[in-house]
Amino acid sequence: MKTVKGDLVKKALRNEFDLIIHGCNCFCTMGAGIAKTIKQEFPEAYKADLATVKGDKSKLGSIRSAEVTVNGKKLKIVNAYTQYDWRGKGVKADYEAIRSAFRKVKETFSGLRIAYPAIGAGLAGGDWKTISKIIDEELEGEEHTLVVFEKE
Template sequence: MKIVEGDLIQLAQAGYFDVVLHGCNCHCTMQAGIARMIKAAFPEAENADLATTPGDPSKLGTMSSVKVPLATGSLVIVNCYTQYDFSGPGVLVDYTALRSCFQAVRTQFHGLRIGYPKIGAGLAKGDWRIIAKIISEELAGEEHTLVVYKAASD
């Protein structure tokens, strides 16, 4: 796992990645965290999410995606359904669902440059040590980068 500091969306728009992943809940609400920022920058990602059934528990561990044009080429945004709910007590990320998503990412996007935030460790309250281990196992041999958010200084 390569680790860089920066803004995932800005890096994606600049062509650093072919694929960007982020965690979503199963209720089609991209209202907070990185999901809200992705929705603002790439409304097509929300449309892909809205094409799924809101509240469907069978979405857990699956993903929706959309290819968006960029000045530098194109980018695939992947909505990984890594948690059922978007709020509540305790850990919201489902580690089994997270693993399933990363297995699917490896299969579908093998050989591409993949970028992601600390998926499942922010608002979903997951343990980054567990999440990082899952990602490293499932994306072994792939070109994948964790982008730790750091706002650009003026």
């Protein structure tokens, strides 16, 4: 896992990556964190989320993607269903869902330049040490980058 600082969305808009992944809950909200920014900047990703069943627990571990054109190049945005809900206290990140989602990303999008924030370790309250190990295992052999948020 390569690590860089910056703004994932701005980097994606500069064509630094072919695919970005962010964690979603199963309720089609995209109302906080980086999901909110993605919803605003890439409404196609939100439309892909809305095409799923709101509140469906079986979405955990699955992915939905949208494709946009940025500066003449294709960018894929992956909604990874890595937590069921966003309400209440405690850890919302589902480690097995994270594993499953990243496995599906590799199966579907191998060979692309992949980037993501610290999925599951922000608002979802998960342990980044555990999550980063899962991501490294599932994306082994892929070019993938953690973008640690820093205002640009």
